[in-house]
Structures are given as structure tokens and as C-alpha cells.
Amino acid sequence: MKLLSSYRYQVHDQRMAILVFYGVMVGMVLLSLLFLPFANAADADLTITSSGITAVTMVFSFILSLCAFKDSFLLNIQHGISRRSQFLARMGAMATVCGAMAVADEIYTLLISLLSLPFPNSFFAHSLYEICYCTDVTSVVSSDFTYTVSTSGASAVLSIVFSFFVLLAVNAFGYLITAFNYRLGKVGKIILWAGWPCLLIAGSALLEVNPWLEKTLLSLLLNLCQMCLSSLPRLCFTCLALTAVFSGLTWLVMRRAAVK
Amino acid sequence: MAIELKGISKSFGQVQALKGVSAVFEENKIYGLLGRNGAGKSTLLNILTNRVFPDEGTVLVDRENGMENDGAQAKIFLMSETTLHPESMRVKGAFRWAKAFYPSFDESYGEKLLGDFGLNPGAKISGLSTGYRSIFKLVLALCVNVPYVLLDEPVLGLDANHRELFYKRLLEKYAENPFTVVLSTHLIEEVANLVEDVVIIKEGEILRQESRESLLAGGYTVSGGAAAVDAYIQGKKVIGMDALGGLRTAYVLGAPEKGREAAKDLEFGPMDLQKLFIQLTNS
Numbered sequence: 001m002k003l004l005s006s007y008r009y010q011v012h013d014q015r016m017a018i019l020v021f022y023g024v025m026v027g028m029v030l031l032s033l034l035f036l037p038f039a040n041a042a043d044a045d046l047t048i049t050s051s052g053i054t055a056v057t058m059v060f061s062f063i064l065s066l067c068a069f070k071d072s073f074l075l076n077i078q079h080g081i082s083r084r085s086q087f088l089a090r091m092g093a094m095a096t097v098c099g100a101m102a103v104a105d106e107i108y109t110l111l112i113s114l115l116s117l118p119f120p121n122s123f124f125a126h127s128l129y130e131i132c133y134c135t136d137v138t139s140v141v142s143s144d145f146t147y148t149v150s151t152s153g154a155s156a157v158l159s160i161v162f163s164f165f166v167l168l169a170v171n172a173f174g175y176l177i178t179a180f181n182y183r184l185g186k187v188g189k190i191i192l193w194a195g196w197p198c199l200l201i202a203g204s205a206l207l208e209v210n211p212w213l214e215k216t217l218l219s220l221l222l223n224l225c226q227m228c229l230s231s232l233p234r235l236c237f238t239c240l241a242l243t244a245v246f247s248g249l250t251w252l253v254m255r256r257a258a259v260k
Numbered sequence: 261m262a263i264e265l266k267g268i269s270k271s272f273g274q275v276q277a278l279k280g281v282s283a284v285f286e287e288n289k290i291y292g293l294l295g296r297n298g299a300g301k302s303t304l305l306n307i308l309t310n311r312v313f314p315d316e317g318t319v320l321v322d323r324e325n326g327m328e329n330d331g332a333q334a335k336i337f338l339m340s341e342t343t344l345h346p347e348s349m350r351v352k353g354a355f356r357w358a359k360a361f362y363p364s365f366d367e368s369y370g371e372k373l374l375g376d377f378g379l380n381p382g383a384k385i386s387g388l389s390t391g392y393r394s395i396f397k398l399v400l401a402l403c404v405n406v407p408y409v410l411l412d413e414p415v416l417g418l419d420a421n422h423r424e425l426f427y428k429r430l431l432e433k434y435a436e437n438p439f440t441v442v443l444s445t446h447l448i449e450e451v452a453n454l455v456e457d458v459v460i461i462k463e464g465e466i467l468r469q470e471s472r473e474s475l476l477a478g479g480y481t482v483s484g485g486a487a488a489v490d491a492y493i494q495g496k497k498v499i500g501m502d503a504l505g506g507l508r509t510a511y512v513l514g515a516p517e518k519g520r521e522a523a524k525d526l527e528f529g530p531m532d533l534q535k536l537f538i539q540l541t542n543s
Contacts, residue, residue: 001363002330002334002361003330005357005360005361006361008360009357009360013346071346074344074345074346075344075345075346075357077309077310077311077344078338078344078345079357079358079361079362080309080310080330080333080334080336080337080361081330081333081361082310082328082329082330082333083328084328085330256313258311258312258313259306259311259312259342259344
């Protein structure tokens with residue numbers, strides 16, 4: 001009973017932000033529709049593209065997860081919910097939210113594609129999955145950045161699967177950061193948030209003076225990306241593994257979190 | 261049926277807030293949890309409700325482990341000084357969620373209480389004054405209908421009228437359907453006639469836990485002319501003294517000796533809880 005209530009609260013907590021996000025996205029399309037007659041007068045070849053919305057959703061999802069911990073944790077504690085139940089409810093809420101956003105992304109992409117029926121040559125959109133995995137590389141013309149993408153019913157379903165897993169990993173990472181940040185004291189926060197940029201600068205300087213190290217690391221990174229992201233199943237597995245790791249760490253951080 | 265604390269210790273850095281505290285809050289009783297600032301009252305209540313973890317010790321709620329246990333925690337509601345509801349939430353929204361988490365939450369009674377206290381259900385929690393924040397949390401606490409309600413500084417920022425109304429509603433609710441209330445407050449005089457049992461905590465340790473009657477029966481007040489009072493209290497354990505002009509009131513531990521010659525022209529009265537508390541916790 002309490003687990004369900006906690007799940008419902010955690011989904012509800014993020015619902016309005018998600019509605020606003022998609023409202024803005026749809027609003028931008030409507031706005032471009034309004035300005036289309038004027039724009040067409042100036043430039044007959046104007047094309048409005050809205051491809052790869054999931055890339056934007058990933059950023060939004062990350063920010064959303066950064067804001068998901070404190071308020072929800074405190075309200076749940078006020079209502080006597082154990083940290084274990086909160087964590088389990090969070091897993092469910094995260095899957096629900098990511099699933100809903102993955103579906104919404106695809107609906108948005110399909111709606112933009114539908115606009116190409118009344119406005120041929122003005123609107124076109126492809127999902128991030130289609131851009132990453134369905135691009136016909138032979139037709140890419142680098143000079144004007146055009147490319148062809150194969151779209152089908154199956155790719156729509158696969159786009160949802162792709163978006164779901166990517167968003168899940170991003171969401172789990174954001175939640176881990178915010179939960180970890182909550183546990184840290186003032187000194188810990190200063191060390192963490194001032195420390196990692198310093199490390200980054202020191203690291204880049206180290207790479208600068210050691211080109212062989214830079215080359216080795218780059219090659220390692222490329223091989224890793226190739227191994228983990230070269231196909232949809234590989235990407236799904238990688239994202240799932242990352243989600244499991246991030247969520248596991250979140251549980252370790254969360255299980256001893258106290259009200260401050 | 262009770263909340264039992266066994267050997268609870270808690271430190272915050274160098275400060276030891278609780279030192280092996282053991283106490284029992286039995287069902288259907290009103291407790292006064294009294295202590296000076298920093299005595300460990302809030303820490304104790306926070307541990308009972310899993311807001312902070314003890315370093316040592318156990319909490320049992322109706323003989324069930326109370327730590328990280330949804331079933332046990334569903335029987336407790338803590339109204340704390342700190343508001344844990346999101347700033348953007350409205351009063352009616354908080355009620356809706358309270359109903360979701362506590363199915364026995366009485367919404368209609370809540371609406372009635374909001375009307376009595378003059379609190380707008382549509383108001384944002386962040387926009388409420390200190391007093392109205394307390395009222396909002398008190399209304400929640402009175403409506404959740406759980407066996408154990410813990411109130412930490414319940415009347416913080418409330419005016420005299422609202423304080424009286426709260427005590428009245430609390431007693432009405434208690435008379436209608438008894439439950440355990442733990443009142444942690446510094447306004448001892450106001451709750452003195454309300455509480456049945458008293459728990460006095462001092463520097464992280466339980467100093468006294470007994471019924472108000474037995475605690476107050478351990479002493480008495482004696483009033484009269486300064487010379488007569490001084491003569492009477494010779495050799496007695498006096499824990500405090502008030503003087504006004506030529507009149508004097510002494511707070512004495514033990515049983516009154518009204519038959520003595522020195523007791524002539526003196527008035528005897530019951531011990532005052534606040535005076536007793538001050539004397540017990542002063543040193």
C-alpha cells in the first residue's frame with residue numbers, strides 16, 4: 001500500500017515538468033507553423049527539421065532526475081515510508097517516466113513527419129535511433145549535411161526501445177548524483193564540485209604533454225564505444241548495466257540518508 | 261502495545277545527543293516530553309520515526325522492529341518543527357497525499373479544523389507564516405488517525421487563541437478515540453494539566469519517567485510570611501523559592517508536615533510541574 005503510494009507520488013512529482021517540456025516542444029512546432037507562410041515568402045526552400053528529439057529529452061531527463069530526490073525523500077519520510085520502499089518505488093517511477101518519455105518522443109517525431117503531408121518539403125523528422133542506426137551512410141553528402149534515413153513501423157518500435165534504455169541510464173545517473181550530493185556535508189560538496197573540474201583541467205594538461213597517452217586513451221574510448229554501442233542490443237545491454245550500477249550505488253547512498 | 265526505546269545512543273560529531281536512552285510510550289496516554297534546549301528531545305523523536313539513525317539501540321513499535329519498517333512506521337506520525345513537505349505544495353495537496361499514505365486520514369475533519377483555525381486550503385505551504393505552518397502540521401497530525409502521534413514543539417508561533425483551540429481539539433479527539441500523544445514542548449505550564457505521564461530528558465539521558473501525579477506528589481509548595489516559611493523549611497530539601505515583598509513561596513521535596521508548630525499560618529499547595537522541571541534540570 002505504502003509502496004504504491006510512494007510510487008504514485010514520485011511519478012506525480014515529475015508529471016508536471018514532463019508536460020511542460022513536451023508542451024514547449026509542441027509549442028515550438030506550432031509557432032513554426034504560424035511563421036511558415038512568412039518564412040516561405042522569404043525563402044521558398046525553408047525546411048524545418050526536428051530530428052533526434054531524444055537527445056534533448058536526455059538532457060531534460062538528466063535535469064529532471066537531479067531534482068527528483070530531496071523533496072520526494074523528505075515527503076516520503078514524513079509519511080513513514082522506509083528508504084527501501086522509497087528506492088523500489090523510485091525504480092518503478094523511473095521506468096514509468098522513461099517509458100512515457102520514450103513513447104512521447106516517438107509520437108512527437110511521428111507528428112512532425114505527419115506535418116510533411118500537408119507541408120511537403122517543409123517538415124521532416126527522424127528519431128535519434130533512426131539517425132544513429134538506420135542511416136544509409138552511402139548517401140551522406142558531407143558538403144550540405146544531408147542524409148537519408150530508412151523509416152518503417154519496426155523502426156518506430158525500436159526507437160521507443162532505444163529511447164527508453166538511454167533515458168533510463170541518464171535518469172539513474174542523475175538520481176545517483178543528487179542522492180550522493182544530499183549525503184555530502186558542506187566540505188564534501190566543496191571538494192567534489194570544485195575538485196572534479198580541477199581534475200579535468202589537470203587531466204587535459206597531462207594529455208597535452210603526453211600525446212601517446214592521449215592517443216591510447218582515445219583509441220580505448222573508441223573501441224569501448226564500438227563494443228558497447230555498435231548495435232541496438234549492445235546499447236540496450238550497456239544502458240541496462242549502467243542503470244544497474246548507478247541504481248546499486250544510489251541504494252548504498254540512500255539506505256543511510258537522514259533528514260537534515 | 262507501546263513504543264519501546266532500548267539503549268538508544270546518538271552522536272553528532274563530538275556532541276553526544278542521546279546516551280543509552282530507554283523509555284516506553286504506552287498506548288492511549290498523553291505524554292509530556294520535557295527537556296531544556298539541546299537535551300535530545302527532537303533527536304529522540306526523529307529516531308522513533310526513522311528520520312535519523314541511532315548509533316546504538318533499538319526501537320520497537322507494538323513489539324515489532326520500528327527501524328525501516330513500513331508497517332511499524334504506519335502507526336506513527338511525527339509533527340516536527342521542520343516542514344518536510346515540498347515548498348510548492350498547497351495545503352489541500354498535502355491533505356490529498358496524506359490520505360494516500362494514511363488511508364485512515366479524515367479529510368472532512370481536516371477541512372473543519374482548517375476552518376476553525378482560519379487556514380486557507382488553497383494556500384501554498386511556503387507562503388505560510390510560522391504560526392500557520394504549525395497549524396497546518398497540527399491539523400495533519402490530528403487527522404491521520406494513527407495510534408501514536410508525536411508533536412515536537414506543536415504550538416511554535418501560535419497565538420494564545422490558537423493554542424487554546426489546539427489543546428481543546430486535541431482533548432476532544434483524545435476523548436472521542438484515545439491514542440498516544442507525545443508532546444515535546446517548552447511551554448510546560450500550558451501542558452501541565454494535559455499530560456498524564458512525564459518524561460524528563462537532560463543532556464541526552466532520561467532523568468525521570470513517571471506519571472504526573474507521582475512526580476508532583478514527591479513535593480509541595482508552602483507559602484506565607486517570609487519568617488514563617490524560613491522557619492518551616494529548616495532541614496528540608498528546598499528546590500526553589502519565590503519571594504514577593506514579605507511573602508515567600510518555597511518548593512519543597514517530601515511530604516508536607518501540616519501538624520507542626522512551624523506550619524501554623526502557612527498555606528500548602530501542590531508542586532508546580534514547571535518549577536520542579538526547572539529545579540531538576542538546572543544543575
